[in-house]
Amino acid sequence: MESLADMKVVHPHQHDRLSQAELEDYKAQVPAWEVVVDVDMPKLKREFKFKNFAQALEFTNKVGALAEEYDHHPAILTEWGKVTVWFWTHVTGGLSQNDFIMAAKIDRLTG
Numbered sequence: 400m401e402s403l404a405d406m407k408v409v410h411p412h413q414h415d416r417l418s419q420a421e422l423e424d425y426k427a428q429v430p431a432w433e434v435v436v437d438v439d440m441p442k443l444k445r446e447f448k449f450k451n452f453a454q455a456l457e458f459t460n461k462v463g464a465l466a467e468e469y470d471h472h473p474a475i476l477t478e479w480g481k482v483t484v485w486f487w488t489h490v491t492g493g494l495s496q497n498d499f500i501m502a503a504k505i506d507r508l509t510g
Contacts, residue, residue, distance in 0.1 A: 403503035425499035
């Protein structure tokens with residue numbers, strides 16, 4: 400199976416909401432991320448820790464640039480020493496393959 404981080408993000412209309420089996424397969428490839436339910440919507444979430452606000456902001460900007468490059472944008476909360484990133488796909492009403500691809504690409508940013 401091709402690594403999620405090497406896959407291309409496609410238009411969300413080309414994906415359906417993931418089945419439970421697909422969700423579990425993709426989740427295994429990004430183990431640091433968690434699936435949470437927020438307002439009846441499953442979302443992919445990860446918190447990243449940093450030594451200070453400047454590092455957190457630098458990381459936020461890298462995530463933003465990646466999101467722009469692939470046209471798949473997360474919700475991002477930047478705080479002192481912490482950045483929280485959430486992905487979900489509005490069109491599918493939950494999680495799509497794109498969300499997991501972007502999570503894997505962000506994991507690569509952290510080395």
